[in-house]
Amino acid sequence: MKYLTILLLIAGAIACSSSEQVINETLEEAKENFQTESKNLPSNLSLESLRTQLSDAYTYRDNKIPEAFNRVKVEEKVERDLYEGYRIQIYSGQSVIAADTLAANFRVWADSTVVGYQPDTYTFFRTPYYRVHVGDFHERERAISFSNIVKRYFKDAWVVYDRVNPASVPADTAVIETQ
Structure with a gap:
């Protein structure tokens, strides 16, 4: 058992060691070796223009879109909810009688004054007030x-x-005006 433990420790030490010899070179020596190796290519090709730096990782990428996709470009129409819009509020108060009276007065005024559009009146209660809205x-x-x-x-x-x-x-195309 004692020998087995020693054998496992020796095997672990050998397994953790590096498989290649470490060479201590300076940066200048590495650049010189790189340049001399690139000059000795058998086909005399310069590969320097094909190499990229880490700083320009995305500068050389150009995503080309096929022309077929560009021609099919269709303008998207914005879908609109026909029930969304604006109204004119002419009253907001706590009296239902005042709201109904004002709505009736508006209908009489609109029938006699407004040309080109016949606005509807809407009287409703939204806590804590009665409101009168006109038009759509x-x-x-x-x-x-x-x-x-x-x-x-x-x-x-x-x-x-x-x-x-x-x-x-x-x-x-409706033109809304007064008489």
């Missing part, structure tokens, strides 16, 4: 231009983001 618009700019018309009569009107009724949205 997909673009914020169109909602702002309509709110400028509404503000002439309803001073507290402002544009809000809301769910809209796509059937009530005015056409892009």
Whole structure:
């Protein structure tokens, strides 16, 4: 048993030793040896231009895309939710009577004043207030231009983001103005 332990220690020491002899060269000697070996190529080819440095690992890579893929490029259309849009809020308060009265007043005013668009009115309760929204618009700019018309009569009107009724949205070519 004693000999077996010694034999295993000797085998472990031999197994952990290096298989090749270590050569202590300086950096200059290594460069000289490299340059002399590259000059002695049998075909007299210079391989220096094909070698890369660690610092330029990605500079020589050029991912070429085949022309067939470039020709098939199709412009993606942004899918739009038709129920997202803007409305004009003309009232926000705790009185349901005031909300209904203001909605009725707006319908009368819009029927007699607004030309090119017939806005719908929406009265609803969202805690803690009753609110009156008018109109349906997909673009914020169109909602702002309509709110400028509404503000002439309803001073507290402002544009809000809301769910809209796509059937009530005015056409892009519709010109909304007052009489």
